[in-house]
Amino acid sequence: MPVDITIHAKDSKAPVFAEQTAHFTQWILNRLDESSARVSLLLVDDTEMSWYNETYRGKTGPTNVLSFPMDSETDVGLCALPIKELGDIIISVDTASQEAQNAGETFGQRLRWLITHGLLHLLGYDHERSAEEHELMYAKEQELLQQFTLTRRRGMTQLAINVDHVATIRQARGIKEPDPVSAAAICELAGAAGIVMHLREDRRHIQDRDVRILRETIKTKLNLEMGAAEEIIRFAVDIQPDMVTLVPEKRQELTTEGGLDVCAQKTKLAETIAQMTEKNIPVSLFIDPDPKQIQASLDIGATFVEIHTGRYCDAITEQERNHEFQLIEHAADEAFQMGLRVNAGHGLDYTNTAQIAALPTIEELSIGHAIIGRALFVGLDQAVREMREIVESAQFVNFS
Numbered sequence: 160m161p162v163d164i165t166i167h168a169k170d171s172k173a174p175v176f177a178e179q180t181a182h183f184t185q186w187i188l189n190r191l192d193e194s195s196a197r198v199s200l201l202l203v204d205d206t207e208m209s210w211y212n213e214t215y216r217g218k219t220g221p222t223n224v225l226s227f228p229m230d231s232e233t234d235v236g237l238c239a240l241p242i243k244e245l246g247d248i249i250i251s252v253d254t255a256s257q258e259a260q261n262a263g264e265t266f267g268q269r270l271r272w273l274i275t276h277g278l279l280h281l282l283g284y285d286h287e288r289s290a291e292e293h294e295l296m297y298a299k300e301q302e303l304l305q306q307f308t309l310t311r312r313r314g315m316t317q318l319a320i321n322v323d324h325v326a327t328i329r330q331a332r333g334i335k336e337p338d339p340v341s342a343a344a345i346c347e348l349a350g351a352a353g354i355v356m357h358l359r360e361d362r363r364h365i366q367d368r369d370v371r372i373l374r375e376t377i378k379t380k381l382n383l384e385m386g387a388a389e390e391i392i393r394f395a396v397d398i399q400p401d402m403v404t405l406v407p408e409k410r411q412e413l414t415t416e417g418g419l420d421v422c423a424q425k426t427k428l429a430e431t432i433a434q435m436t437e438k439n440i441p442v443s444l445f446i447d448p449d450p451k452q453i454q455a456s457l458d459i460g461a462t463f464v465e466i467h468t469g470r471y472c473d474a475i476t477e478q479e480r481n482h483e484f485q486l487i488e489h490a491a492d493e494a495f496q497m498g499l500r501v502n503a504g505h506g507l508d509y510t511n512t513a514q515i516a517a518l519p520t521i522e523e524l525s526i527g528h529a530i531i532g533r534a535l536f537v538g539l540d541q542a543v544r545e546m547r548e549i550v551e552s553a554q555f556v557n558f559s
């Protein structure tokens with residue numbers, strides 16, 4: 160990670176904020192086109208800050224933030240590195256807390272401002288040089304902080320549960336049990352915000368009857384996942400789900416593989432969206448985290464995109480996983496900025512969901528296999544509650 164955080168103020172709020180602080184700093188670096196530059200952030204208490212203030216500025220007492228840009232004359236060795244080192248930012252957590260309290264802000268808000276201020280100093284902005292530069296730096300700070308606030312979703316990330324695998328077990332015997340509609344009711348009672356059923360053309364798990372009965376009994380929201388095939392479109396228009404998610408469908412696949420190629424099927428998908436829109440059914444397009452697919456989804460009138468998290472979940476090395484995560488984060492941000500609503504799913508389980516749930520632009524996660532699998536051991540009610548706990552706690556560490 161290009162943001163290197165050191166926390167000396169260990170008894171303060173700082174450790175709780177470490178991960179989000181790193182995230183925020185990276186977000187600002189990205190916005191400033193410095194995504195691969197490195198920066199060091201040191202969070203200290205007032206005593207230590209007083210020492211830095213006295214030693215480097217000859218001033219008595221603590222201050223809120225100090226920036227030490229990389230000096231190309233004295234840091235010749237470091238400046239010769241292939242990575243761009245911006246320098247160090249030191250923040251006093253005590254002063255930040257006090258200032259937040261005085262200004263009626265949260266600690267997170269204050270910290271965000273101090274980080275932005277410190278980074279702009281490292282990049283050459285200086286409000287002390289002249290009134291014009293003061294204006295310029297202030298305006299840039301406001302712009303960045305407003306953009307950050309605008310890219311945060313308004314509510315908590317919701318958990319929608321895909322009950323297809325309950326039907327898979329039923330179909331293995333060709334009898335009536337277990338019933339995915341009963342499973343859906345248990346999921347709702349355990350706090351699921353929605354139920355997803357994928358009605359495949361080959362009817363390998365969910366049957367028409369399941370969707371029809373669920374339509375009558377559901378208390379939350381029915382998301383019908385489907386391929387854009389004529390027969391299924393007619394069915395959707397007839398039963399009126401709360402939303403549909405269009406996915407690519409191949410008969411031979413075990414599960415949905417990869418996102419839709421919206422760019423290549425714009426006309427057909429636009430027609431399907433128009434048919435749904437006429438019936439007031441919002442459409443989500445299941446896509447890979449790819450800017451071209453996001454733009455195409457927007458162009459043809461999708462309301463949502465569901466970002467495919469499969470490659471992130473299947474990643475073997477940490478490096479690969481980080482890379483896939485960054486693609487998802489970036490895609491979700493971009494889609495949100497463009498005005499699309501953003502869901503995510505596929506392959507999420509009890510170990511990899513928290514990182515995705517903490518993303519501030521994602522509205523809903525669609526999870527099936529991991530929850531139904533865990534339900535075999537702990538029961539469906541508990542399996543849902545455990546996943547909800549993961550999704551909800553991921554957001555408590557959110558930066559507020």
Ligand code: PXP
Nearest residue numbers: 415445504505506525526527528
């Ligand atoms: N989202 C979409 C579009 C899917 O096709 C699936 C799988 O049916 C899921 C989410 C849920 O994936 P998983 O069962 O791996 O949690």
